[in-house]
Amino acid sequence: GAVVSQHPSRVICKSGTSVKIECRSLDFQATTMFWYRQFPKKSLMLMATSNEGSKATYEQGVEKDKFLINHASLTLSTLTVTSAHPEDSSFYICSARDAERGDSYEQYFGPGTRLTVT
Amino acid sequence: GQNIDQPTEMTATEGAIVQINCTYQTSGFNGLFWYQQHAGEAPTFLSYNVLDGLEEKGRFSSFLSRSKGYSYLLLKELQMKDSASYLCAVLDSNYQLIWGAGTKLIIKP
Numbered sequence: 001g002a003v004v005s006q007h008p009s010r011v012i013c014k015s016g017t018s019v020k021i022e023c024r025s026l027d028f029q030a031t032t033m034f035w036y037r038q039f040p041k042k043s044l045m046l047m048a049t050s051n052e053g054s055k056a057t058y059e060q061g062v063e064k065d066k067f068l069i070n071h072a073s074l075t076l077s078t079l080t081v082t083s084a085h086p087e088d089s090s091f092y093i094c095s096a097r098d099a100e101r102g103d104s105y106e107q108y109f110g111p112g113t114r115l116t117v118t
Numbered sequence: 119g120q121n122i123d124q125p126t127e128m129t130a131t132e133g134a135i136v137q138i139n140c141t142y143q144t145s146g147f148n149g150l151f152w153y154q155q156h157a158g159e160a161p162t163f164l165s166y167n168v169l170d171g172l173e174e175k176g177r178f179s180s181f182l183s184r185s186k187g188y189s190y191l192l193l194k195e196l197q198m199k200d201s202a203s204y205l206c207a208v209l210d211s212n213y214q215l216i217w218g219a220g221t222k223l224i225i226k227p
Contacts, residue, residue: 004160043205043219044161093160105149105209109160 003027004096006110013084013117020080021113023094029074030096034107035067038091050077074099084117091115120144122218124206129224130196138191138204138221146211152180152191153205155220161205164191193223201225 003026013019023033031052036044048069050056056069068080077096081088091114095107122142130136142150149168153161167173167182167189179192191204206218 041222043217046215046217049214091158095160105213105215106151106163106166107215109153109162112158112160114158 002098002108004030004094004108004110006094006113008113009111010114011116013115015085015117016083018080018082019084019115020078021092021094021115023077023079023096023110025075025096025098025108028096028108029099030077031074031099033071033077033094033096035069035077035079036093036095038093038112044093047079081115084115086117089115089117120208120210120216122206122208122216124204124218124221126219127222127224129226130193132196132198132225132227134196135192135194136196136223138193138206138223140189140191140206140218142187142189142206142208142216142218144208144210144216147184148209148211148213150180150182150189151205151207151209151215152178152189153207155203155205157202164204196225198225198227 005024007022033050035047038044047062048056048058050069050071052071052074058064071077093112095109124140152164155161165180172181177194182189203220203222205220207215
């Protein structure tokens, strides 16, 4: 149980275009989802916390107009990288908390999306 | 500020035991997680400690001392598949996970 999927797993796009990444909880409902970015050999950097039906909470230094997050349902959150530039190339990972386990703060991670902007 | 320290890299031999340390200074504490991450993959949950002491789960054990701001992950009977990065993360007073940079563990035959 507690499986999270991400799509696409890899994407290459041209500079100036937008890319949408989907994160789905497959066998549980997730009121809260998280979006992380990870640079090579570095730890996870939290970008934003996404709550179903409300606006995402962005971490300091993360541009909300560039990284659009939508959490429209209890099983789906999307991250759209708008007007992508080469410096946006990174490994993007989402995670989710199980809404049924309110006392657990364990996060279940998706397999990640490797974004390359040329 | 909030800070979590782990060694950057460790090397161990197949079949041996290795201990990965994690020290933390955070605004509040609501538990500590250990995750395993293989290269190019997402992290997977290993353990969660909120009370002092040792939690054993098969070949992996995790220890916590809240007074010392210290935890370790102990891996026994090392296997080649244990080669991965091990991430320490603390749940702070706002129930937000603060991540360490991870320890890359290299297992040699």
